[in-house]
Amino acid sequence: MRAIILQCPRGARFHFGNIALDENTSLNDTAIHPHSDTLFSALINTAAKLDQSLTQQLVDDFAAGNVRISSGFFCLEVHQATKINWTFFLPKPILTNLMPPPEGVSFKQLRRIEFISKGVWEAGFLPEQWFADERCRVLGGKFVLTKEEAQYLPTPV
16 A cells, blocks of 8 residues: 555645535535545546646556555644654444444444554454454544554543
């Protein structure tokens, strides 16, 4: 996995609209992250404005699989004295919403989790470990990360 960080100006706001029942309600529902088709459209439109001769080549590269993108997701950037630490988040596997919640965890707690960190994914931590294992931390009820990733946060979790 290669990550490209899209840094926004402080306080910037974006609207990633979801498909609505009709055009009058299209601004009512938004996504919390940019989906791959939105990013693809933005790249092609930007390329067309910058250099129309390269637009078709870019489309062809996508079609041939030379260029691939996924949706955009969150990451945390934590600055320390001499180092910058990044924690990348991925969407929680949807299958976890179909599983019975682990013992001691409510169905709502499990459903509320939206993202797991790359570290949680790579370590293979299962939903029952997200809440009970000392190696995992839950931020704001929505993000799960490893204890090692949490150590870089400015306040203890």
